[in-house]
Amino acid sequence: MKLMAHRRLNFAWRNVFRQRARSAGTLAAIALGVAGLILAGGFVQDIFFQLGEAVIHSQSGHIQVARKGYREGRVRAPESFLIDRPDELKRLIGETPGVQFSLARLGFAGVINNGKRDLGIIGEGGEPSAEEKLGTYLRYIEGRPLKDDDLDGIVVGQGVARSLGLAPGDRVNLVISLAQGAVNTLDFEVTGVFQSFSKDFDARAVRIPLRAARELMDNDSAHLLVVVLERTEDTDAVLASLKNRLESQGFELANWRELSDFYDKTLKLYDRQFGVLRLIILLMVLLSVANSVNMSLFERTREFGTLLALGDRPGTVFRLIMTESALLGIFGAAIGVAAGCVAATLVSAIGIPMPPPPNANAGYTAFIRLAPVEIALAGAIGMAATILAAVLPARRASRLNVVEALRQGV
Numbered sequence: 399m400k401l402m403a404h405r406r407l408n409f410a411w412r413n414v415f416r417q418r419a420r421s422a423g424t425l426a427a428i429a430l431g432v433a434g435l436i437l438a439g440g441f442v443q444d445i446f447f448q449l450g451e452a453v454i455h456s457q458s459g460h461i462q463v464a465r466k467g468y469r470e471g472r473v474r475a476p477e478s479f480l481i482d483r484p485d486e487l488k489r490l491i492g493e494t495p496g497v498q499f500s501l502a503r504l505g506f507a508g509v510i511n512n513g514k515r516d517l518g519i520i521g522e523g524g525e526p527s528a529e530e531k532l533g534t535y536l537r538y539i540e541g542r543p544l545k546d547d548d549l550d551g552i553v554v555g556q557g558v559a560r561s562l563g564l565a566p567g568d569r570v571n572l573v574i575s576l577a578q579g580a581v582n583t584l585d586f587e588v589t590g591v592f593q594s595f596s597k598d599f600d601a602r603a604v605r606i607p608l609r610a611a612r613e614l615m616d617n618d619s620a621h622l623l624v625v626v627l628e629r630t631e632d633t634d635a636v637l638a639s640l641k642n643r644l645e646s647q648g649f650e651l652a653n654w655r656e657l658s659d660f661y662d663k664t665l666k667l668y669d670r671q672f673g674v675l676r677l678i679i680l681l682m683v684l685l686s687v688a689n690s691v692n693m694s695l696f697e698r699t700r701e702f703g704t705l706l707a708l709g710d711r712p713g714t715v716f717r718l719i720m721t722e723s724a725l726l727g728i729f730g731a732a733i734g735v736a737a738g739c740v741a742a743t744l745v746s747a748i749g750i751p752m753p754p755p756p757n758a759n760a761g762y763t764a765f766i767r768l769a770p771v772e773i774a775l776a777g778a779i780g781m782a783a784t785i786l787a788a789v790l791p792a793r794r795a796s797r798l799n800v801v802e803a804l805r806q807g808v
Contacts, residue, residue: 420694425730427686428780431679432734433741435776438679440742440766441750442672447767449595449661450630450654455535456594458657459501459624460633461640463491466650468621476505480619487649491625494639496632501528502620504611508574510554510604512562519558521572521604523611532626533592541566541590548607552586557601559591566590572606576616584614596660680783687787691723695795702795712796719792720785727784731777738776742766 454460468479481487484502491500504523509516526544533543540559544551552572554564564570566588573583586606594600612618627636633653641651655662695702702715749763 417694420690421726424687424690424726424784425733427690428683428727428730428784429734429737431683431783432731432776432780433738434679435676435779436735436738436768436773437742437745437766438672438675439772439776440768441764442668443769443772444765444767445668446665448762448764449664452535452595453658453661454630454654456533457596457599458654459532460627460630461625461637461651461653462622462657463487463500463625463640463644463649463651464622466648468650469652476621477617479621480617481621481623482619484620484623487623487644490643491623491640494636494643496627496629496636496639498626498628499528499531500623500625501525501532502608503622503624504608504615504617504619505621506574506611506615508572510558510562511571511573512564512568513571515562517558517561518602519572519604520602521606521611523606523608523614525608529605532624535595537593538590539593541588543590543592544605544607546607548589549610550584550586551589552604552606553590553592554588554605555600555603556591556593557597558604559588561601564588564591572604572614574614582614582616584610586610676779680779683780683783684787687723687726687784688791691719691788691791695719695791699795716792716796719795720788723784723788723792724781727781730784731780734780735773735777739768739773742768 463481465479465481468476481502488500488502491497501524506521506523508519508521510519511517524544526546526548530543536543538553539556541553544553552570554570558564562570568588570586570588571583572586573581575581592600594603606614608620625636625640627633637651637653644651705715705718706712743766746765746767749765751761752764753761
């Protein structure tokens, strides 16, 4: 049995190289399909990566810790979900492997006034130095970020600055209503205008130092702690570890994917689009290979008739053709993987200028991200398409009428 399999493989190998021009065309079709899948998949993976990092490093951090019920009840009664001793909780979180640092935020909603007009805003008080380390995707189009010694500094989103005509150095007032019914106000100087990836966020967002937010809201607490990790890939593991330690103490935790509805919807959209693209490329490779195999088998009809006349079983002919197709699939997929990886490296060295995504402010430079899973999947799709394309022609060739097959071409 092993000897027969070896002979069949040797015979199939010779047949592949006997028809060099047709084999070259088939290999080119498979390789182009596989390379296309690698490039398209790498492009989509880079979109996911860059969008995720933009969400993390401009707004949410990797993980957020708050009192249970805060995410649902913060609009109605944010004062009911305060973390009383945030520094102690930060120390506890900092002991978890994989955590780089954490920072406290105190949220508020109110009105900003420039002396002429009012605008409703959603604000945050944060720790300036820690926020600057986190906000690597937050771009300041005017002025500068907050510093720890900015007692009355405020940074505003691009949309807020445009609505009120604000620039660095301008004075503004923040007015908020406290839980007791009183109204509190503080005067601030604009130090910077920032631009995140989200237009909606920039249209209402302002940030002030945590000390100023506590004075404005008349408390020494925080609404949430933002946890920044050493690696984004460790998010799920660190989240599980923190949940084991903190959920029993009345805290709820959420990762950056749960906190960003926009990212989740974008991910699903591109997944569907890339799924359709995979199907189209699979069909293109399948049809191209099927055409090549059909032409090859038509030209070899007398050869298969001779094999059957000499006593070979139909199953032997079928396996021979499938072995040839499998060899073409393996070589085509290997060439496609190599070509796709080389092309991805060259494109990434240059970069692809991209316009702003929907609901975003700024464009970005895209790359082709080589993911081992995507590369393996592209190669598998190329091989599967080649093998599937040969099934019907091989079945038909194995059932040829011997006499009619031998008369072919006479």
